[in-house]
């Protein structure tokens with residue numbers, strides 16, 4: 001990892017440790033105050049506990065122009081971003097995509113192209129609906145590895161993370177605590193229930209929490225929709241297409257709407273927030289990722305709406321291309337943060 | 352700028368409490384803050400808690416803290432030099448202040464790690480004083496209070512018993528306003544080291560100022576020169592011993608050093624000068640400012656060894672570290688031989704240390720040593736050795752404007768009809784000397800509210 005970023009975070013953590021005024025904002029501070037000296041592992045863990053709410057920046061009496069020049073949200077964001085790049089498997093992919101919105105877009109276009117090629121080359125004969133465009137077996141052949149590879153990659157990264165921060169053996173109770181905290185985004189409420197300082201300097205709002213919940217639950221609903229459909233296909237022998245009131249459709253529709261709106265709002269919020277309090281140079285990658293995620297949701301919705309029309313094959317290929325890019329990029333984009341965050345919360349539950 | 356009904360001078364806690372109260376009562380209020388926006392909020396931005404009376408649990412506070420106990424605590428630290436009527440007024444009102452503060456956006460948290468002894472008496476601000484100040488500026492803005500930053504008041508023109516004009520500088524020009532009423536909440540004068548030097552002698556030039564550089568006492572001097580009633584004298588100030596490497600101004604809380612009880616403290620000649628183990632640190636913290644001020648060059652040096660390093664809160668600067676005492680002396684600019692001798696003499700005077708207990712008066716004392724160390728006296732033997740330098744850090748001054756229970760200033764025997772004061776600038780009206788942690792913010796909140804109320808009633 002980059003030693004200058006770690007050193008700067010260490011310098012600031014030592015000041016916070018002598019101050020402690022922000023103790024109640026989030027999980028970072030109690031964890032920070034438990035140490036006296038900060039190893040690289042400590043700092044990596046603190047960085048992944050921080051969710052960049054910025055409360056501690058606006059409350060800090062030592063921010064620039066003060067000579068102590070505190071900007072803890074940025075210092076931790078830099079270490080966090082660097083840790084995602086450094087722990088990625090393969091590492092080069094993390095370094096390539098994390099900060100690079102253009103590369104994410106390029107990867108997405110390659111995803112489209114791949115699917116167009118697949119639709120041509122593996123054109124189905126005799127399938128219904130979507131499967132007329134691409135046979136079910138072809139879809140599985142493409143998406144199963146595209147789904148399993150990221151899981152493997154993330155598992156390797158999380159193992160690396162666990163080693164780096166020097167955490168103890170994982171117990172169910174730790175995982176439970178982490179999931180509980182993440183599902184309500186307890187920390188995003190700012191420790192006092194007023195939310196984050198994301199939109200308008202020191203004004204506390206819930207916008208970011210609400211938007212983040214929309215994106216997360218939207219994504220999970222879409223994911224559930226696909227999972228349910230898979231089960232229906234294999235276990236109950238009920239292949240797609242499904243009716244409007246079927247479970248996959250209901251889950252997918254509500255998820256798609258949440259995901260799309262959430263991503264649009266997230267981009268708007270990010271544009272309003274002060275860039276100097278986030279990870280340096282990471283905005284392109286973040287926007288690229290949120291854009292891709294939103295596009296997955298949006299193209300899925302379009303597909304629902306126009307599934308019976310002549311544009312369906314094109315839309316399907318575009319949607320599936322985006323999904324493919326999204327899956328493959330998961331370990332190397334902002335998407336990975338969810339996994340690291342869960343790991344950080346679980347490790348914190350050990351404290 | 353049209354003339355406001357009420358002009359509030361200063362932009363810290365007392366000023367904001369006065370401004371919000373007056374605006375809620377329907378007055379048009381303008382705040383003139385000498386500091387630029389990033390440094391708004393004076394010393395209040397450095398605070399962490401306020402002391403609050405309460406019957407039963409209240410907000411973050413546990414148990415009860417009664418008026419009489421609060422007053423007794425105050426009397427103890429001030430040696431009885433307290434205006435009891437005003438003190439009781441502040442104490443009694445503090446209870447309703449806590450919810451009042453919450454309604455205006457202040458958020459509290461349980462007492463910070465390392466300060467559990469205050470969980471019953473002091474309510475801690477989430478994010479510290481700057482969090483509080485930010486919330487108040489937001490609320491004031493919603494109430495229509497106007498704020499000018501970089502606006503330093505230079506003069507209040509008085510005719511008989513009224514302030515008729517206020518002059519201030521902004522963007523290099525002098526401007527004037529004719530408000531109907533004025534609230535002074537511009538703090539003490541500690542940032543004017545020339546003034547400190549006039550009162551203290553040249554030694555004061557070596558003092559560090561823990562808080563804002565903007566509290567230079569300009570308004571205070573202007574009013575006292577015109578015969579507005581004074582309280583306290585300029586030699587009284589709250590000063591503590593802080594890390595000698597702290598910046599000249601605005602070092603705030605992180606420069607505090609809690610290691611003195613586990614150390615020996617020497618002057619620049621490597622001689623000890625006071626009992627480092629006299630009492631637990633929170634009770635002795637405030638006398639060390641004066642002790643260090645009385646040493647040559649106003650500097651002290653704390654020496655500890657490896658076994659004591661983890662017994663106190665970390666401070667912002669790492670200690671100076673060396674494997675041997677002569678090497679440490681060298682690094683700290685102390686005479687090596689003298690330091691070794693002082694430490695050897697101290698070590699020889701230490702006795703049985705088996706009863707050592709870092710958080711209680713353990714009676715582990717030296718024998719036959721002057722000055723003695725009466726608690727936590729363990730020989731300094733275990734390398735590496737660590738050192739910190741100590742300097743006097745001034746928190747605030749006591750000289751101020753004398754006010755009555757309505758926060759009103761007076762001249763001769765009559766009140767100044769449209770002049771009120773709140774916060775540090777009138778705290779001497781209540782405290783003759785000494786200080787009780789968290790009482791500064793209580794005074795500012797209580798008297799800020801009173802001043803705002805009275806000024807609004809007058810202006811309406």
Ligand SMILES: Cc1cc2nc3c(=O)[nH]c(=O)nc-3n(C[C@H](O)[C@H](O)[C@H](O)COP(=O)(O)OP(=O)(O)OC[C@H]3O[C@@H](n4cnc5c(N)ncnc54)[C@H](O)[C@@H]3O)c2cc1C
Nearest residue numbers: 361362363365385393394395399504562774775789791792
């Ligand atoms: C490091 C530190 C920690 C402290 N911690 C605590 C604590 O935890 N609890 C507690 O109760 N007390 C604490 N205190 C004391 C506390 O800061 C004061 O009692 C309190 O803040 C005083 O509030 P105030 O509004 O009167 O003054 P301030 O907050 O100092 O405000 C004075 C304001 O007046 C402005 N000003 C000055 N001159 C002019 C001028 N000529 N024209 C216009 N504006 C002017 C200044 O810029 C400033 O905004 C601490 C002090 C320090 C230094």
Ligand code: SF4
Nearest residue numbers: 016019020021022060
């Ligand atoms: S961010 Fe600033 S105010 Fe908060 S704990 Fe750190 S130094 Fe203190």
Ligand code: SF4
Nearest residue numbers: 026050051053054056
């Ligand atoms: S930005 Fe928010 S989450 Fe991160 S350390 Fe500061 S208060 Fe905690």
